[in-house]
Amino acid sequence: KAGVTQTPRYLIKTRGQQVTLSCSPISGHRSVSWYQQTPGQGLQFLFEYFSETQRNKGNFPGRFSGRQFSNSRSEMNVSTLELGDSALYLCASSLGAASTDTQYFGPGTRLTVL
Amino acid sequence: SQQGEEDPQALSIQEGENATMNCSYKTSINNLQWYRQNSGRGLVHLILIRSNEREKHSGRLRVTLDTSKKSSSLLITASRAADTASYFCATDEHGPDMRFGAGTRLTVKP
Numbered sequence: 001k002a003g004v005t006q007t008p009r010y011l012i013k014t015r016g017q018q019v020t021l022s023c024s025p026i027s028g029h030r031s032v033s034w035y036q037q038t039p040g041q042g043l044q045f046l047f048e049y050f051s052e053t054q055r056n057k058g059n060f061p062g063r064f065s066g067r068q069f070s071n072s073r074s075e076m077n078v079s080t081l082e083l084g085d086s087a088l089y090l091c092a093s094s095l096g097a098a099s100t101d102t103q104y105f106g107p108g109t110r111l112t113v114l
Numbered sequence: 115s116q117q118g119e120e121d122p123q124a125l126s127i128q129e130g131e132n133a134t135m136n137c138s139y140k141t142s143i144n145n146l147q148w149y150r151q152n153s154g155r156g157l158v159h160l161i162l163i164r165s166n167e168r169e170k171h172s173g174r175l176r177v178t179l180d181t182s183k184k185s186s187s188l189l190i191t192a193s194r195a196a197d198t199a200s201y202f203c204a205t206d207e208h209g210p211d212m213r214f215g216a217g218t219r220l221t222v223k224p
Contacts, residue, residue: 004156035214041216042202042214042215042216043214045212045214056211092157099206099209099210100144100145100162100164102147103159104159106156108155
């Protein structure tokens with residue numbers, strides 16, 4: 001099976017712009033979670049989707065949003081970018097929504113905001 | 115918020131030595147998982163331990179869980195240069211979605 005794929009891998013934007021990141025989960029996986037990783041804050045949970053419904057959301061401003069499609073692919077959007085949004089954005093998919101389900105991570109999208 | 119705080123933040127050892135890293139959490143969990151991340155890449159699942167388990171093994175990895183102390187430890191025996199990575203614990207302390215700590219950066223010198 002193909003692993004989790006994320007596109008694009010690298011992105012450079014300027015402050016005030018918006019960005020959309022894409023995540024394709026492993027075939028058959030219905031849950032997708034998004035994380036922001038920065039050197040200072042570690043891995044921060046953004047949100048989780050299961051069967052097109054957002055189940056949980058982390059402590060991020062409303063500029064961060066996401067959605068999941070019927071084929072389980074997910075996108076996250078960040079509007080009005082700020083310098084502090086520069087980070088590695090990771091998505092992870094799992095078969096179900098239980099906490100015992102193993103999460104399979106994609107390689108990440110490295111976002112740089114100038 | 116982050117949960118599962120790892121300790122130490124960084125660890126440097128020689129090849130062949132054992133590496134121990136710890137993870138603490140604040141309330142109660144159903145399970146705790148350990149992941150590894152090689153430089154700037156996605157995380158890879160290592161091992162899951164449930165709250166009713168005290169110890170689990172997987173190859174050179176040994177994980178213990180002490181729910182009374184709200185802590186877990188990951189032991190890597192006979193470390194290799196290829197073990198150089200960041201190690202994260204994740205818990206379901208805040209519900210079914212796993213929350214990760216800041217990680218322990220392990221460097222194994224050849």
